[in-house]
Amino acid sequence: MHNKSMLMAALAMLVAGGSLLANGTKEESKAKQAQDESGVTVYATSSFCGDWGPGPKLAKEFEAKTGIKVNLVDAGSTGEMLTRLIAEKEAPVADVVMGISDNLAPRIYDAGILASYDAPALKEIPDFLEFDPQDRLLPYDYGNFAFVYDSEKLAPEDIPHSLDDLLDPKYAKKVILIDPRTSAVGMGLLEWTIEVYGEDHWLDWWKQMEPNTLTIASGWSSGYGLFTEGEAPLAISYTTSPVYHVMFDKTTRYQALIFDEGHNTTVEGLGLIKGAKHQAAGKSLIDFVLTDAQLDIAETDSMYPANASVKLPDAFDYAPKPEKNLFMDADVLAKKQNEWLDAWEKAMGNK
Numbered sequence: 528m529h530n531k532s533m534l535m536a537a538l539a540m541l542v543a544g545g546s547l548l549a550n551g552t553k554e555e556s557k558a559k560q561a562q563d564e565s566g567v568t569v570y571a572t573s574s575f576c577g578d579w580g581p582g583p584k585l586a587k588e589f590e591a592k593t594g595i596k597v598n599l600v601d602a603g604s605t606g607e608m609l610t611r612l613i614a615e616k617e618a619p620v621a622d623v624v625m626g627i628s629d630n631l632a633p634r635i636y637d638a639g640i641l642a643s644y645d646a647p648a649l650k651e652i653p654d655f656l657e658f659d660p661q662d663r664l665l666p667y668d669y670g671n672f673a674f675v676y677d678s679e680k681l682a683p684e685d686i687p688h689s690l691d692d693l694l695d696p697k698y699a700k701k702v703i704l705i706d707p708r709t710s711a712v713g714m715g716l717l718e719w720t721i722e723v724y725g726e727d728h729w730l731d732w733w734k735q736m737e738p739n740t741l742t743i744a745s746g747w748s749s750g751y752g753l754f755t756e757g758e759a760p761l762a763i764s765y766t767t768s769p770v771y772h773v774m775f776d777k778t779t780r781y782q783a784l785i786f787d788e789g790h791n792t793t794v795e796g797l798g799l800i801k802g803a804k805h806q807a808a809g810k811s812l813i814d815f816v817l818t819d820a821q822l823d824i825a826e827t828d829s830m831y832p833a834n835a836s837v838k839l840p841d842a843f844d845y846a847p848k849p850e851k852n853l854f855m856d857a858d859v860l861a862k863k864q865n866e867w868l869d870a871w872e873k874a875m876g877n878k
Contacts, residue, residue: 566596664796789851
């Protein structure tokens with residue numbers, strides 16, 4: 528999730544523009560062809576599949592260990608991936624899906640496209656991360672949403688310390704937000720504002736943020752890409768975002784902010800597609816992700832590994848930890864999510 532593929536994705540969106548439909552058709556063709564070959568077909572997000580994401584290395588190492596080929600398919604943003612999976616429900620192409628966070632899980636549960644899998648590695652994963660009691664989505668990493676700032680663009684005295692601080696006029700056109708309709712990060716920010724301001728006032732924050740918002744990006748890759756290109760000094764991301772920059776860019780320029788009110792927590796999961804052709808291979812891949820691949824994914828995605836036995840490198844010391852972790856109740860989320868998104872769209876959808 529936190530890698531240079533986000534920059535490539537952002538540039539591709541800006542340059543390719545009108546070719547998105549053609550690219551989507553091309554990817555669908557590749558996926559269908561892959562399904563006819565031996566191996567396991569995995570749908571994942573653009574950031575996961577990119578050259579700088581964990582996907583290519585994961586695929587290579589899994590094949591080397593098991594002899595099973597991984598057909599890794601770039602399915603776009605999380606929202607795009609969900610839409611595609613739902614459209615293919617009656618004739619599934621993917622065997623496994625990766626990158627569905629807990630806050631977007633209700634959509635995939637409602638579609639009924641996941642099979643349960645009680646993976647052996649779940650015994651190494653803390654109970655608080657297991658967000659699906661039916662084991663349709665199994666947690667492989669987690670983190671906290673946070674605003675990240677560019678220390679070369681923002682002076683220490685200008686650093687915000689709360690969501691309220693971001694409403695200050697001095698941040699006019701200096702903040703990049705993300706659309707909750709199409710992105711797990713955007714949905715995480717929406718939930719965060721609900722947890723802080725309550726159901727009666729959360730939308731007020733979004734409305735008041737309009738003058739300070741440079742853009743509401745469609746996905747994390749494009750939004751964070753604009754941020755690291757210097758378009759704005761503040762962007763919604765994760766507390767662990769600095770880890771990637773320390774490990775791979777050798778810089779502490781980008782830093783995560785800890786806010787007084789606490790931070791919303793997110794967990795990413797992967798799951799087995801119901802009715803998929805390669806169920807046994809899919810389970811083997813899930814087992815690999817939850818064990819051997821945990822450190823690589825944590826380092827490349829700059830997220831905490833779900834498997835508690837993994838020892839993290841020193842670069843994770845640059846990820847500040849919130850004193851207060853905010854969790855959205857799963858039942859409330861499932862019941863209210865569509866209502867909240869409708870309200871957001873009416874107020875913000877055409878901005």
